[in-house]
Amino acid sequence: MTVVDINIHHLPEDLFSNPTMLNGFLDSAPRGFGEIARVAQLDDGRQQLILEKPAGYQNLNYVEGDYSAEAKLAAMDEAGVDYGIMRVPVWQEWLPLETCKAVNDNAHEIVKRSNGRLFSTACVPPWGGKENVYELERCVNELGVVGVQLACHYGQLYLDDPVFEPYLKVIERLDVPVIVHHTPLPVEWKTVIDYTNLRREFGRITDQATAVGRELFSGMFDRMPGLRFIHTMLGGNWFANTALLTPHASNKKEAITRLDPTGGEKIKSYLENNIFFDLTHPHSWGKAQVECAIEVNGADHYMFGSSFPVFYGWMSQGVEFLKNTVEISDAEREMVLAGNAKRLFNLPI
Structure with a gap:
């Protein structure tokens, strides 16, 4: 059975050896908002790029050598x-255009060296200016990317904010899917920082769930019905929220209306046509949870991803889990492991 991993992390292969590239990453982290980026050395001599928020609380660690094509x-x-689809993990929230161009060029070189096994996604600032649009068009028309990557929020702004609409309309016109990667922490982050797993896992889940909810309730897909968003981390456990947050009318006359009972059919249509999910390192979530997610949102809405190389073991564990542990039909298994990715990203496989 063919397997496509839609979440393989990409960083420039010369990130630690090219001062211009390294400074492009280090200098883009907004220190004024508490994002502390620094380089440290491991005991074995390799370097790592660390992101902290606030100082002393690590949220990202990029290790030298982990991101090579080999x-x-x-x-x-x-x-x-x-096959694998590459994306820049998290840092694309801040990268300036010139650094993005270099990142995209290196991804293209890796794709060429992979003998058809790896594909890339465009990393571009999402602000809609003509230079950003030109880079997106270059990635699609010249570099052959199979999708666009976005952070689920930029600073304080989630993707339903009107400031992103000019850029999103270009994506819709180019007819490519969007991978919406989580950011290191949600906008409201102070309640999750104290404990490592709460910060580095639940923080990302909270961020994704907030992003999906805002997109569904904003009406943005009415204005841009051709957009297809693929959210990481199972959309922040969105399968558990699907029924709860789909508007329902009461069967009784109530004293006051505490919840908006309208728009349920539109929410269902957005979930059907516009929102899809990255089944990120699925074994970590558990058999019952993954089976429930697929039952609730449909096998045609989930795609395997490993987040390699966050943990090297996640890729093989995830494949084994989906092939041999999760109890779904062979047709559903094929969709999750390869069919959905081939269809949504129009992969030549």
């Missing part, structure tokens, strides 16, 4: 992954 392909061979 590391990706070796992990795929070991795990039984046939």
